[in-house]
Amino acid sequence: MALMVVKFDLKKRVKLAQTVWFMYWFAVMAGVLVFSMGLFFKIELRKRSELMDNNESHFLPNLLIFMGLITCGINAFGGKICYDSLDPTKFVKWKPMLKTFLVFCMVFNALLLLTALVCFLMRIPLQFTLAEGLRNGMRYYKDTDTPGRCYMKRTLDLMQMEFRCCGNEHYRDWFEVQWVSNRYLDFSAKEVKDRIGSNVDGQYLMDGVPFSCCNPSSPRPCIQYQMTNNTAHYSYDHYTEELNVWKRGCSDALLSYYGGMMNTIGALVVLVTMLEVAVTVGLQYVDSSLSTLANPEDPESESEGWILEKTVKETFTDIIAKMKAMGKGSKVEEGGEAAAAPSS
């Protein structure tokens, strides 16, 4: 008993072929969409690769680009088959490879679903890459004269202004690194010598943050230096001051930015997978309806279409039996050769 049988006459077959052809064109555009999303994601990662220590994994965008190209190819091919199915003479040349093509489509749809899953899961390695990269970035903030790192200050400042964040997890991260270059420190001043002597690494640490952490919404001019000293500024309490600098950490801000992008891309890939499944089912109906013509000579005769020729259970046992037979067949051949060898 076949699965989901539908009866077709000529008119219905033509309508089915036209609908599936139309859907294949949509699917080609969906493939272009997946490709362009992969490209966009790759460009976004490259733009901020400095902040991730050039360590970011380009696996996901490359996978999306590859899957997008294959989707376009498969769907263009499927559309051609559908177009030719309306003409019996043209369809004859496609008939032998149709079964293999359909199996390939099913495998590809499973891979697409896996890609969508990867999109949702890639957030986790990205989190670690970002935290590590930002920590290093903050350490190199002052090295504006070291070749290879001279733009780190500009990149970090622009990022903090754009994403409205400060530091790695919190603005206090800036208190733990020396972000003022030694070039601008007067080593003869007592204050400077005291500060450098106050910690093991000999770093000039201050309880201040760069200007890019400042929040324009604050009612008072930005307090970036001596932030924890309430007496240094009139009417200032650093425990209750909310609007002075950005409260959010940059690793959190960047993660939510990229995470949102990946979630959207993952959702779109799931939708594209559903479209692909629909066109595969449509092509299966086209194939089965054209192979069961009541009178093969008469194109106007009635036919039946189905998704599976037997029930799901029977198809499954058939596939297992075929695989076993293939396995046994190779064993018999080996046994035959082994028997033949000594006898010769």
Place this chain on the structure above:
Amino acid sequence: MASVMVGRLTFTKAEREKLAEVLWLLNWISVVSGLVLVVLGLFLRVEVQRWVELMEEQAILYVPPMLISTGLAACVINFLGVRLSLDCTDLNRFLRWKLLLLPYVCSTFCFTSCILVGALTCFSIHSTLEDSLFVGLRDAMRSYKDTDTPGRCLMKKNLDLLQLHMHCCGNTDHRDWTRIQWVSTRYLDLSSRAVRERLRSNVAGQYLMDGAPFSCCSPLSPWPCIQNQLTNRLVHLGFDRVGQQQNLWSRGCRLALMEHYTGLLRSTGLTVLLVWVFELLVLTGVRYLQTAMENLLLLGDPESESDGWILENSLAQTARSNLGIIKNLGKCYQVEVDPNINTISKKNNLPIDR
């Protein structure tokens, strides 16, 4: 008296059909350009709204609605033109449109002149912009510290965002900040001697500082930003002339905004001029088609040649006759002598046109 026609051309049947095809295409292009104008108007509206509080006279606010309405009118008129040009090659279908055609040509002419006026406005408006920006920015900088005054509490945020986005500082340059008090008195310790001395040091009793807000800082500078005691060389080590140039943004915000809006208005003006050229071509084409088809109607034979023109008489005569019609419209006559009413002559049943 032989009438001097303006732009007279003879059309064969094939030429009339070709004219209608070309007109159809031009009308579709104009519909698309009308849509482009609408989009441009919306974009310009968003851009103007962003910094509109910093301008004193807001004349530039009129440009986006003008663009949007022009774009919509262009879409409607040219969509009608598409239908017209499809129908006008066939005499029977032309009869349906005959009465509508002359008003359509007149309204397209008015609309085309409006577009030209609009384009010229775009180019000329930037002269008033500079003055209004100067006054607007000066007042905004004065209100920078008034974050507790209702109506002006967001001025600080706006100015900071302006300086951060447009990469500028102050009105003309960063020294404008040294001439006004931009720190609110709420955050000044008035019991401190240093603060009181500073307040006494100038006539207006303002707390002036040798510095600028953080939003003037340039991220491109290799130094951590130096906002305070800018002119005191002793305080900052190694802060030489080159460093000073890179530290704060050197461009004034007035100049930055002028460049920004002038660029936008220039490209908008050019687009409107392009639309005007298309509309002019459409107008010419429709006028020729209208006159050619009307003459064909008089001749009676659909296959024959007909003349088309832009104006039946010379420009001066057309202007005089139109002025005459307008004058007569306003006058009141008795029924028998009213020149506006066509009366049937008793002799040969023909209408008398006075």
